[in-house]
Amino acid sequence: MTFYVPAENRWVINYPKLHYKKGVEKNQNTDGKYKPTVRMFKNVRTYLIDRGAIQKDLAPSYFLECFLYNVPDSEYRGSFQEIFLNILRWLINNSTEWSSFMCQNRQVPLFGGSPEQWSETSALQFIEAMLNLWRNWG
Numbered sequence: 001m002t003f004y005v006p007a008e009n010r011w012v013i014n015y016p017k018l019h020y021k022k023g024v025e026k027n028q029n030t031d032g033k034y035k036p037t038v039r040m041f042k043n044v045r046t047y048l049i050d051r052g053a054i055q056k057d058l059a060p061s062y063f064l065e066c067f068l069y070n071v072p073d074s075e076y077r078g079s080f081q082e083i084f085l086n087i088l089r090w091l092i093n094n095s096t097e098w099s100s101f102m103c104q105n106r107q108v109p110l111f112g113g114s115p116e117q118w119s120e121t122s123a124l125q126f127i128e129a130m131l132n133l134w135r136n137w138g
Contacts, residue, residue, distance in 0.1 A: 001013070002014070008115070015105035015107050015108075018105040018106065018107060019103070019104050019105040022069070022104045022105060023035070023065075023069070026069055026104075029073045030073050030076035031076070033076040033083060034068070034069075034076060036080065037068060037080065037083055037084075037087070038064070038065050038068050040080060040083075040084065041064055041068060041084075041087075041130075042061055042065075044130060044133065045059050045064060047133070048133060053129050053132070053133065054125065054129045058122050058125060058129075059122065059123070059126040063110065063122075063123075065104060066101070066103045066110045066118075067091075067118070067123060068087065069102075069103075070101040070102065071090055071091065072090070075087050085134075088131060088134070091127055092127060095120075095124070098110075098120050099120070111123070
């Protein structure tokens with residue numbers, strides 16, 4: 001699907017069917033843990049925004065979902081508390097691989113310079129804010 005952005009005088013290519021299909025596959029491959037985990041991370045993002053720990057535009061919903069899509073299925077095991085920590089640990093330990101991450105549609109790199117891509121700097125800031133929240137909870 002394509003659409004035109006008049007304010008930017010450019011066309012955008014979108015892959016909603018592939019995005020959906022790959023998300024369903026990921027959820028099946030993780031025994032139904034992927035979608036609830038994405039929701040958990042989005043809720044944490046909202047919590048951080050509401051408390052002024054991060055800016056609203058730091059981790060858009062779509063980018064966050066694609067970020068988690070790149071985490072290996074094996075990290076989606078155990079309780080949701082364990083999954084949360086597994087994912088944070090994996091993302092931190094594998095940050096050198098982020099440049100190879102793809103959007104969930106598997107057609108577009110997640111990180112880059114276009115408006116349809118996220119920045120690795122923003123992803124790192126989001127991870128750091130989540131770690132600070134985890135360390136200082138309570």
